[in-house]
Amino acid sequence: MVTSRLLNSIPGIRHGFGCAAALVPPVLENMWSLRPVKRQVHGTHVAPVELPEQAVGEADGFVTAVAGLPVSVITADCVPLLLARRDATQVAAVHAGWRGLYDGIIPAALAEMGEGAPIAAAVGPTICVECYEVSEELANDFAGKFGPSAVPAFRHLDLRAIAEQQLRAAGVEEIEHVGGCTCCTCDAAGEPIYRSYRRGDRGSQMHSGLYITSQETT
Template structure:
């Protein structure tokens, strides 16, 4: 389980990013049964979660102000992004692969969260994501990202930096507190030398990792 110091600094929240040993982090277990029913499709639909076990359908961004309902995403090498208001009144989770980043899911999610509630500034934790060294893409895709987001998006020939693009979009949307945690899903190893995460690029198949957060209900310690 991987956590963010930035999110840990906000009272009344629980969160975690999964890994290969703990696909569903223990921190989410108390409310896991209350999660929405959804299917991620590398799209840009962002859904406001207002009740437990909400039927959402296809979506890749989720946010809520309701205590006890987790918003979560499943990832392998894409960006798992967790957002929270500084006062802990609203939380969000975004699945952002290259398609989602290209199609502006991050600004769409932040705009949707702002429209639902006037509250203090957001903070963001960018979780375990494939690193630029491991993420080689087509020249056409690299050129498209370099043209749109600049050299930071493609620091090496045909190598795309998803974290850098996510941070650029967060900053452009007004998010000033951003933390990167967890390292690379493809090349990070544990103390015994085994892969720390599941990675699509490395050839892993089957269950992927869950990341999420929730506002703790009153009385929960």
């Protein structure tokens, strides 16, 4: 399980990013059955979550202020983004692939969270620039919309940079990148640490999520 020091610094929040060895972060296992029933579609819909096992339909962002309810996303190379207010009153999980980033899933999630205490953001294991080659047309579209930092090399997108750009544009100042590349990060034995669609993994994907603890927020 991968964690963020930034999110760990917030009392009342528990979180984790999955990996190949633990697709569901251990910190979420005891309450995994309570997560929303959803279908991720690379869109921009952000669903408020208020009930255990809530059916939210097609959505790629999930926000809750209810203690004890986990929100999570499934990824293989896309950006798993976890958000938490500094006062531990609200959390969100966002699935941001290139489609979601281009169409504004991150601003949509922040808008759904509304006003309140400052937000801390953790960008989890995501495919790196070197591993993420796209079509020239798509690269040009991103460069035109987000500037040269989005495409630092010919036909290669930097999903992390695009996510951070959108977070900072919305006023999020505390941002941490954790976990490395889903495609090329390996352990000491040379075995892949994560599941990666680009590397050819077609099996189970990784889960990342967080929740507000009922003990520390009541």
